Amino acid sequence: MGERKPKKRPLPETSAIADRLHSTAIHLLRRVRKQDAATGEGPARLSALSVLVFGGPMTLGQLAAAEQVKPPTMSRIVTGLEHSRLAERRTDSKDARRVRIHATASGEHLLHQGRRRRIEYLARYLDGLTGQELATLDEGVQVLERVLRDWPSEG
Amino acid sequence: MGERKPKKRPLPETSAIADRLHSTAIHLLRRVRKQDAATGEGPARLSALSVLVFGGPMTLGQLAAAEQVKPPTMSRIVTGLEHSRLAERRTDSKDARRVRIHATASGEHLLHQGRRRRIEYLARYLDGLTGQELATLDEGVQVLERVLRDWPSEG
DNA sequence: GCTCAATCGTTAGTACAGCTAACTATATTT
DNA sequence: AAATATAGTTAGCTGTACTAACGATTGAGC
Numbered sequence: 001m002g003e004r005k006p007k008k009r010p011l012p013e014t015s016a017i018a019d020r021l022h023s024t025a026i027h028l029l030r031r032v033r034k035q036d037a038a039t040g041e042g043p044a045r046l047s048a049l050s051v052l053v054f055g056g057p058m059t060l061g062q063l064a065a066a067e068q069v070k071p072p073t074m075s076r077i078v079t080g081l082e083h084s085r086l087a088e089r090r091t092d093s094k095d096a097r098r099v100r101i102h103a104t105a106s107g108e109h110l111l112h113q114g115r116r117r118r119i120e121y122l123a124r125y126l127d128g129l130t131g132q133e134l135a136t137l138d139e140g141v142q143v144l145e146r147v148l149r150d151w152p153s154e155g
Numbered sequence: 156m157g158e159r160k161p162k163k164r165p166l167p168e169t170s171a172i173a174d175r176l177h178s179t180a181i182h183l184l185r186r187v188r189k190q191d192a193a194t195g196e197g198p199a200r201l202s203a204l205s206v207l208v209f210g211g212p213m214t215l216g217q218l219a220a221a222e223q224v225k226p227p228t229m230s231r232i233v234t235g236l237e238h239s240r241l242a243e244r245r246t247d248s249k250d251a252r253r254v255r256i257h258a259t260a261s262g263e264h265l266l267h268q269g270r271r272r273r274i275e276y277l278a279r280y281l282d283g284l285t286g287q288e289l290a291t292l293d294e295g296v297q298v299l300e301r302v303l304r305d306w307p308s309e310g
Numbered sequence: 311g312c313t314c315a316a317t318c319g320t321t322a323g324t325a326c327a328g329c330t331a332a333c334t335a336t337a338t339t340t
Numbered sequence: 341a342a343a344t345a346t347a348g349t350t351a352g353c354t355g356t357a358c359t360a361a362c363g364a365t366t367g368a369g370c
Contacts, residue, residue: 013289013293014278014281014282014289015274015275015278017278017281017289017292017293017296018273018274018277018278018281019270019274020296020300021183021277021292021296022183022184022187022273022274022277024296024299024300024303025180025183025184026184026202027303028176028177028180028299028303029177029180029181029184030223031303031306032177047181050178068185068186115174118173118177119170119173119174119177120170122173122176122177123169123170123173125302125305125306126169126172126173126302127169128302128305129298129302133298134168134169134172136291136294136295136298137172137176137295137298137299138168138172138295139291139294139295140291140292140293140294140295140296140298140299141172141175141176141179141295143284143288143291143292143295144179144183144292144295145175145179146288147280147281147283147284148179148182148183148186150283151186151280
């Protein structure tokens, strides 16, 4: 971490943004979570299902890594998804230790439903914004996406 | 919500922003939460403590409402905070049904510590951004803050 | 002033989501 | 063939959320 550029510590500005970003993200998700409750599935299950639907079938370990969760946790989440018939475990034909997780058709359906509901909820409020504000928000999200994508996984 | 512009339903754009905003917020908070773990307290406790520190003492019901949680849940959170000596219950002198929750000095201290750690963590990555990107992010967060502030509480 | 309904909080019981440690089963390496 | 490494699961703990049922207190209406 130590190198020789003159600016070494966060500008006050940076800290302020970080703080407000954090608080804003918390409050945003609290709101949205209530919409998700209508699906009857918890947030961890919905998030894992989303990764499965958009990323395709993958092993339990990969799914755990994608969700930044330990394998035992993901194992339970998948068990829950299986009980609701939203996903299935299939054994890998090449390596019997591996378990490939697949979203079922009904899993995809539920995910898209929930997604639509959540987006409509959010979009209802975003619609109150001007085109300019919307563009600003969009660009901010893009910056954040880039930061997260390049984030070292160690923590 | 009804205005005179021809567009009535969310533009695809709006939905896309809403979707990415949601996903981004989830992943951001997953990262930050790991920093908070260093405080030894869970997220619900830290969040409630934060409300107490910045909003001052309040009744259990008020705190529950502020955190958008039911009273039994807040009761347990406060019990946890009490065991860690971060907050105290005091009976209201005017109304013996009410319980006023106060942050202790050590609660304030821990909160500020955790907040500093979290912000430094976030800011470390935000520092990798250009001034332009930072400004963009800042503006996006401001838009979002405004949306959340004006958000009707019903849901 | 006494009863009764409303309010505030807690207790009990359930479910979900995260962890570590210990285990089983399979693959790989030596 | 035996030792080691890898993938998942099981068991057990903690924390966070809910509803339902309850106790205590207050305030209203008679």
